[in-house]
Amino acid sequence: MISHMGHKADVEHTGAGRGTITFRSGACSLASSQRELVLIAAAVDLDSLIGVQDVITRHLLRFATQEEIRVDWTDPGSGDALEIVAPAVDDYLRAHCTPAGELLTELAETTREATGRAAGMQVTADEGALLEMLVRLSGARRAIEIGVFTGYSSLCIARALPADGYLLACDVSSEWTSIARPYWRRAGVDDRIDLRIGPALDTLRALPEEPAFDFAFIDADKGNYPRYYEEIVPRLASGGLLVLDNVFLGGRVLDPAFQDDDHQAMRRVNKALSRDGRLDVVMLPVRDGVTLARKR
Numbered sequence: 001m002i003s004h005m006g007h008k009a010d011v012e013h014t015g016a017g018r019g020t021i022t023f024r025s026g027a028c029s030l031a032s033s034q035r036e037l038v039l040i041a042a043a044v045d046l047d048s049l050i051g052v053q054d055v056i057t058r059h060l061l062r063f064a065t066q067e068e069i070r071v072d073w074t075d076p077g078s079g080d081a082l083e084i085v086a087p088a089v090d091d092y093l094r095a096h097c098t099p100a101g102e103l104l105t106e107l108a109e110t111t112r113e114a115t116g117r118a119a120g121m122q123v124t125a126d127e128g129a130l131l132e133m134l135v136r137l138s139g140a141r142r143a144i145e146i147g148v149f150t151g152y153s154s155l156c157i158a159r160a161l162p163a164d165g166y167l168l169a170c171d172v173s174s175e176w177t178s179i180a181r182p183y184w185r186r187a188g189v190d191d192r193i194d195l196r197i198g199p200a201l202d203t204l205r206a207l208p209e210e211p212a213f214d215f216a217f218i219d220a221d222k223g224n225y226p227r228y229y230e231e232i233v234p235r236l237a238s239g240g241l242l243v244l245d246n247v248f249l250g251g252r253v254l255d256p257a258f259q260d261d262d263h264q265a266m267r268r269v270n271k272a273l274s275r276d277g278r279l280d281v282v283m284l285p286v287r288d289g290v291t292l293a294r295k296r
């Protein structure tokens with residue numbers, strides 16, 4: 001399997017039944033014994049860690065045609081959770097937002113069942129409610145989202161748009177986004193959502209450079225945040241709102257020990273946004289950090 005992954009990543013055999021597979025933003029070491037294979041994955045952030053684990057899991061399951069295997073990942077020693085708000089206050093605030101409702105709650109549950117640990121990428125109910133509130137308050141009609149996953153945040157955005165509203169939803173994964181469709185349909189918003197599968201940067205760059213959107217949400221690969229921001233701002237109408245998720249990267253944006261591409265990209269975009277004369281910017285201590293940027 002290690003050799004096979006050489007098409008997708010840097011691989012190294014480090015001994016009998018041992019090796020490492022290195023991806024752009026993470027790595028996995030493998031050590032086999034007679035009964036089991038011990039995997040240790042590490043990555044620059046939780047999303048990347050989940051990505052590494054997902055690729056490894058899928059390859060293992062594909063290779064294990066002769067035998068039944070199970071791939072279990074235990075929780076990382078330190079996750080992305082940043083405790084900005086004391087846990088008791090956090091519980092209290094979650095309990096005092098408008099409840100997510102049956103459909104979103106079911107989508108969150110389906111996502112957990114279908115994607116396992118990757119479900120941690122989904123926006124939480126309170127962040128979803130914030131997105132919905134922002135779309136309604138801004139009166140947006142045309143929105144764009146970078147990073148759909150199983151469609152939770154898309155649903156929050158789409159249902160806050162008017163009936164003739166439009167959401168361009170961008171993601172690379174047909175597998176994860178296929179979970180979204182039935183929920184969008186049941187919410188009666190699937191006709192407002194234009195799902196484009198492919199690298200979001202290509203989708204963005206193919207759009208005319210005119211201010212066609214009133215709302216944008218970035219929640220995808222962190223290394224591309226500066227590029228997404230550069231492409232989106234010219235396409236945002238005056239008064240339009242750009243929202244960026246995970247701007248703290250678990251607090252590591254403050255830690256000079258983290259110098260990989262993703263962390264540098266996030267620092268760069270945070271700095272550029274705060275100095276951008278076209279925008280009014282507020283960074284909120286919501287979950288992993290949410291920035292609101294309103295185009296003047």
Ligand SMILES: C[S@@+](CC[C@H](N)C(=O)[O-])C[C@H]1O[C@@H](n2cnc3c(N)ncnc32)[C@H](O)[C@@H]1O
Pocket residue numbers: 047121122123146147148149150151152153154170171172173176198199200201219220221224
């Ligand atoms: C954090 S998840 C999005 C979560 C989603 N907003 C939600 O609330 O459920 C990030 C998503 O970005 C997608 N993604 C990663 N790299 C991408 C790229 N280059 N272009 C488009 N989507 C990408 C992944 O497939 C994943 O679904």
